Amino acid sequence: MEMLEPISGFWGLAASALKVLGVFTAVMVVVAYTTLAERKISAWIQDRSGPNRVGPWGMLQPIADGIKNFLKEETMPGTANRFYFVLGPMLAIIPALMTFAVIPFAAPLPTPWGVVDMIVADIPIGVLYVLALSSLGVYGLVISGWASNNKYAFLGSLRASAQMVSYEVALGLSLVPVLMLVGNVTLTQVVAQQQQLDFWFAFPLSLGFILFLISAFAETNRLPFDMPEAESELVTGYHTEYSSMKFSMFFIAEYGHMVTASALMATLFFGGWDLPGTWDDAFWWEGMLISGFDAAGAPIMANPAWWKTVLTLGGFGAKVAFFLFFYIWVRWTLPRFRYDQVMTLGWKVMLPVSLAYVMIVAGTILVLDTIGVSYGFTFGLVLTAVSGVCTAGLLFFLDRDRVIKGASVPTRHDRPVRMPVVEVPLSGD
Amino acid sequence: MADILFLVFAGIALGSALGVVLGRSPVASLLFMVMTLASVAGIYVLLEAHFLAAIQVIVYAGAIMVLFMFVIMLLNLGHDYQRDIRGGAFALVAFAVTGAMAGLLARRFSGGAELFPFLDGADAIDAALAEKGALGVIAEPLFTTYVVPFEITGILLLVAIVGALVLAKHRVS
Secondary structure, three states: OOOOOEOOHHHHHHHHHHHHHHHHHHHHHHHHHHHHHHHHHHHHHOOOOOOOOOOHHHOOHHHHHHHHHHHOOOOOOOOOOHHHHHHHHHHHHHHHHHHHHHOOOOOOEEEOOEEEOOOOOOOOOHHHHHHHHHHHHHHHHHHHHHHOOOHHHHHHHHHHHHHHHHHHHHHHHHHHHHHHHHOOOOHHHHHHHHHHHOOOOOOOOHHHHHHHHHHHHHHOOOOOOOHHHOHHHHOOHHHOOOOHHHHHHHHHHHHHHHHHHHHHHHHHHOOOOOOOOOOOOOEEEOOEEEEEEOOOOOEEEOOOOHHHHHHHHHHHHHHHHHHHHHHHHHHOOOOOOOHHHHHHHHHHHHHHHHHHHHHHHHHHHHHHHHOOOOOOHHHHHHHHHHHHHHHHHHHHHHOOOOOOOOOOOOOOOOOOOOOOOOOOOOOOO | OHHHHHHHHHHHHHHHHHHHHHOOOHHHHHHHHHHHHHHHHHHHHHOOOHHHHHHHHHHHHHHHHHHHHHHHHHOOOOOOOOOOOOOOHHHHHHHHHHHHHHHHHHHHHOOOOOOOOOOOOHHHHHHHHHHHHHHHHHHHHHHOOOHHHHHHHHHHHHHHHHHHHHHHOOOOO
8 A cells, every 4th residue: 555645755855856857858759749730730720731751641741840950051030130030939938848857747646655746846826837937938029029139020029018918817717716615726636626526617617718719819829810910011020030949939839828728728627637527536624635625524535556657648649639629720710819809808898797707607606505405516517607698798899790700801881982973075076 | 935935045045146246247237136026936836926936937027027138138238248327326226125125124124013904813814815716816806996096097008008009100201
């Protein structure tokens, strides 16, 4: 029988080092293969073959791309500010790779030396750490665009900072309902409370999930929100002047943000590593690893096992993979917003809607608490109904032509100006 | 370990604070300012005030400084190093305010006059931390004892935003 206590001492340090190495490697490999997936899926959507020359089904294409990026010539524009030009890509890639540290990725693993939590750093401010790092990510984009001393790059970085500041507000507000339900900001507790509710938060907080999804697309600068690098308007925006590995660092940063955002969506709204059923539930409560409470309120001990860790890791991977696929799917399906549409959506729709939704969820929780419905299945069911009504209302309101008009839709009221009829006298009469 | 880390963060904070005021390029000053804010956040973490650290980075480094950078870039202050820092009287006022702040802090920490009667002693704070956690210690007084000043601050900010909008908006006849 293994000890059901958190691992500590030398083996704790060893486990931490292994987790850091493992998570870093995993994120980099996933990033590499997401670029391949992007090209393959876009090819399928457009009825092409995609990369198919390097290795079977093009599986070695990311390695070839990496070698190509290392061997390409480094360019340095003559008018660029050298120091900030080099600093930009570094500032972009660091936050992208650091965020994953607070995301739990599997059920706790029992070892002979103690239980290892499958998370790099379970810090007490989990979600806030994610928000802090995502708000720092904009510096890399802004600095590199400014240092390039190129008007397209500069316009791209201005758009990036405006867009990220705008959507950060809605991102933060869309998280508030989750935090109100959880009563804590650590992501391990977010997973644990979803297990206790018997609902993944995507159902009781459906509108919160939609708002988070839209804000996450805007924060990662992915289509339909890729204004900072709109190819048809700005060449490629803030990384126009970059080549070789510096360009590749922006690329890795973008895909790193995508991986992290997908993992966050899975954790916050789809149970994280939780799989359906209560067999895998496990979280720390007053120093004990428990799976929940019985009817009398006494804790039930959890029994972790290595196969549960492996299965939940697979479940987490599947959820993340789905959201990555969703990112790619949306990119190759939807056209880009116009810039004023991005700002209108951010300030006039996302912000008021998320604020109102926070109030609605808070009110519902207050009412449920007052009439004595305890945190559990009924609680989740009522919230699901309330959120479902809100979601349906928002989707009706946002429907085409009510708020955001398509660029090509002619206005209904102004009829085309008719040409004045001019009598031209015929010659010879 | 914590002492070494404190010295590292304090050194970075002070060094980059000097960089903010001594640098000639506005963009460099701004980045030094971000570094100062980040190192102060590091010191907050060492004090186990994780929440303050996160808010410091989110609000100051992530939002306000980005806005400053936006303005600096729009005005294109970065590339021509003009001397647009006011001297003389402005510097005097700045030194006077800084000196007053330093004096207040020194009196507080030398255990002199009780300038801040609303602050409890270290033991009381430790007890409150153990009972309510880092978030509760901040949130509870904010929404109970100090709720009126808190809301008034909010209204003040709202008025400032509305004022800025009114000033900035073009008059359309």
